[in-house]
Amino acid sequence: DAGVTQSPTHLIKTRGQQVTLRCSPKSGHDTVSWYQQALGQGPQFIFQYYEEEERQRGNFPDRFSGHQFPNYSSELNVNALLLGDSALYLCASSLSAGLNTEAFFGQGTRLTVV
Amino acid sequence: SQKIEQNSEALNIQEGKTATLTCNYTNYSPAYLQWYRQDPGRGPVFLLLIRENEKEKRKERLKVTFDTTLKQSLFHITASQPADSATYLCALDMSGGSYIPTFGRGTSLIVHP
Numbered sequence: 001d002a003g004v005t006q007s008p009t010h011l012i013k014t015r016g017q018q019v020t021l022r023c024s025p026k027s028g029h030d031t032v033s034w035y036q037q038a039l040g041q042g043p044q045f046i047f048q049y050y051e052e053e054e055r056q057r058g059n060f061p062d063r064f065s066g067h068q069f070p071n072y073s074s075e076l077n078v079n080a081l082l083l084g085d086s087a088l089y090l091c092a093s094s095l096s097a098g099l100n101t102e103a104f105f106g107q108g109t110r111l112t113v114v
Numbered sequence: 115s116q117k118i119e120q121n122s123e124a125l126n127i128q129e130g131k132t133a134t135l136t137c138n139y140t141n142y143s144p145a146y147l148q149w150y151r152q153d154p155g156r157g158p159v160f161l162l163l164i165r166e167n168e169k170e171k172r173k174e175r176l177k178v179t180f181d182t183t184l185k186q187s188l189f190h191i192t193a194s195q196p197a198d199s200a201t202y203l204c205a206l207d208m209s210g211g212s213y214i215p216t217f218g219r220g221t222s223l224i225v226h227p
């Protein structure tokens with residue numbers, strides 16, 4: 001079992017550009033959540049996808065969008081990049097919603113905006 | 115507003131001692147609380163979940179308590195080892211039962227040999 005895999009691991013983009021990050025969930029998991037983690041901070045929830053639809057969204061602007069595919073993999077897109085978007089972007093997968101849901105995180109994508 | 119507070123200062127302890135980390139929250143009554151471990155440059159790894167109706171949960175050298183009156187969780191690592199050095203995050207469901215964990219900023223634990 002490969003667990004949660006994210007690509008790429010590192011990325012450097014220029015302010016104003018667009019970026020797409022990818023996530024493959026743990027085998028058997030159907031729910032994918034995305035988090036942004038700035039240095040020295042805890043992960044901040046961006047949104048969650050289930051059955052190819054955005055189910056919950058955190059306090060992030062519309063520049064952040066996502067998609068979930070029929071195989072449960074997911075993409076995070078960020079448009080019009082700002083310097084403040086530099087962070088570790090984490091994908092977490094879980095099995096539906098539930099009180100005992102344990103989230104499995106990928107290793108993250110380190111995004112640097114210059 | 116809702117807040118999750120973890121000590122931002124690193125906790126330094128000697129190998130073999132018990133490490134105790136604190137997570138305080140305000141203005142909410144979460145259905146559950148989770149603890150995660152995070153190593154530098156890696157994603158968090160789930161350790162334990164404790165529900166609001168549970169006072170204590172144990173797993174090997176780990177123990178978590180959950181006091182809904184004090185709005186506080188304590189995370190203990192007994193017989194600590196240098197390999198336990200990491201950042202420990204607490205996470206709570208602060209979104210009305212939608213099971214989206216909201217994370218604290220974490221506390222760094224350094225275990226000295």
